[in-house]
Amino acid sequence: MPESDTLLNIDNIAANCIGLRVRMLNRLVTNLYDEGLRPFGLKVSQVNILVATWKLGTARPAEMCKVLQMDVSTLSRNVDRMKARGWLETMPDPDGRAQPFKLTAQGRDVLEKILPVWREIQDKAITLLGAETLDWLNRSVRQLSSQAK
Amino acid sequence: MPESDTLLNIDNIAANCIGLRVRMLNRLVTNLYDEGLRPFGLKVSQVNILVATWKLGTARPAEMCKVLQMDVSTLSRNVDRMKARGWLETMPDPDGRAQPFKLTAQGRDVLEKILPVWREIQDKAITLLGAETLDWLNRSVRQLSSQAK
DNA sequence: ATCATATGCTTGCATATACAAATTCAGCGA
DNA sequence: TCGCTGAATTTGTATATGCAAGCATATGAT
Numbered sequence A, B: 001m002p003e004s005d006t007l008l009n010i011d012n013i014a015a016n017c018i019g020l021r022v023r024m025l026n027r028l029v030t031n032l033y034d035e036g037l038r039p040f041g042l043k044v045s046q047v048n049i050l051v052a053t054w055k056l057g058t059a060r061p062a063e064m065c066k067v068l069q070m071d072v073s074t075l076s077r078n079v080d081r082m083k084a085r086g087w088l089e090t091m092p093d094p095d096g097r098a099q100p101f102k103l104t105a106q107g108r109d110v111l112e113k114i115l116p117v118w119r120e121i122q123d124k125a126i127t128l129l130g131a132e133t134l135d136w137l138n139r140s141v142r143q144l145s146s147q148a149k
Numbered sequence C: 001a002t003c004a005t006a007t008g009c010t011t012g013c014a015t016a017t018a019c020a021a022a023t024t025c026a027g028c029g030a
Numbered sequence D: 001t002c003g004c005t006g007a008a009t010t011t012g013t014a015t016a017t018g019c020a021a022g023c024a025t026a027t028g029a030t
Helices: A003-016 A018-040 A044-056 A061-068 A072-084 A105-129 A133-147 B003-016 B018-040 B044-056 B061-068 B072-084 B105-129 B133-147
Strands: A088-090 A101-103 B088-090 B101-103
Touching: A003 B044, A003 B105, A018 A044, A018 A105, A018 B018, A018 B044, A018 B105, A018 B133, A044 A061, A044 A072, A044 A101, A044 A105, A044 B003, A044 B018, A061 A072, A072 A088, A101 A105, A105 A133, A105 B003, A105 B018, A105 B133, A133 B018, A133 B105, A133 B133, B018 B044, B018 B105, B044 B061, B044 B072, B044 B101, B044 B105, B061 B072, B072 B088, B101 B105, B105 B133
Parallel strands: none
Antiparallel strands: A088 A101, B088 B101
C-alpha cells in the first residue's frame, strides 16, 4: 500500500471511528449526570442499578448483567458497595450458588430523593442532544444487545 | 407526591434515562472494538490516542484532552503506558511545565498494522447501527463538546 | 452413588475514568 | 528580585470495566 493511502486511512479513523465517538459521548453524558448527582453522593452508574433492581424486584446478578450488558464482575463489586451503604440486601435462595438481591427501604428512599434532579439532568441532555435522541439510542442499544453474546 | 406518581417516575428513569443508554452503548461498542483489537495487544482507547497524536503531530496533553473530552489525569497515565511500550516519546519544550509528545516510528507501525482490522470492526458497527449513526454521533458529540467546560 | 460438566458468583489483575491535591514552572506586579 | 497567581502536569484515591481464574453448588450421565 502506497504511503498516501496509509495516510488517508489513518485520517479515516480520526474522522469516522464510531468507537471514538461513542466513548466521547459516554464521557460527556456520564459527567453531565454525575455532576448533577454529586450532592447525593452517588453516580449515574449506581442509579442505573437501583432502578434496574426496582424493576426486577428480586434481581439475580446474571440476569441484571444481561439487561444492562455489563460484566458480572463489574456488577458484583458495585452491589458490594451498595449493600455496605444499606441500599441493597441479599435474599436467601434455594440454589446455593445464587446471590439474588433487592432494594432496601433506604435504597428506595434514595431513588425518590434523586427523582427531581434526574428529571433536570435528563431535560438538559434532551435539549443538548435533540428530541429524537432517545429513539435513536434505544434502537442502537437494542440492535447491538441482540447481537452480543 | 402520591405513591403512584413516584412509581411512575421511577419507571420513567428505567424507560428513558439517556445516561443509562449511552453507558450501555459505550460498553457494547467498546467491547466490539476491544475484541477485534485483542490480537494486537491494545484497545480502542489507545488507538484513539495514537490517532489523535498522529493528527496533532506534536501533542500537548491539555490540548488533546480538550479534543477527546477526557480528563488530563486519565490521559497522563495512558501516555505513560504507551511511552513504556515505545509508541510515544516526550519532546523537549521551552516551557518547563509542558510535556508534549509525539508518535514514534513504532507507534506509527502499530497504526498501520491495525488499519485492516479497524476497517472490519467499523463496517460491522455501521452494519449493526445503521448508516445514519455516524452523522448522529458526530452531531451529538460536537454539540455536547461545545457546551462542556 | 459418583463423577464429569455446567452454572452462578467472586477474586485477581490491568486498564479507564475523574476529582482533588500536590508539584513544578511561567508570568506578572510591587 | 520577591512573591503571588495561574497554568501544565502528575499523583492519590475511589469507582468502572472486563478477562481469566477460582470456588462452590447444581445437574446430568452412567
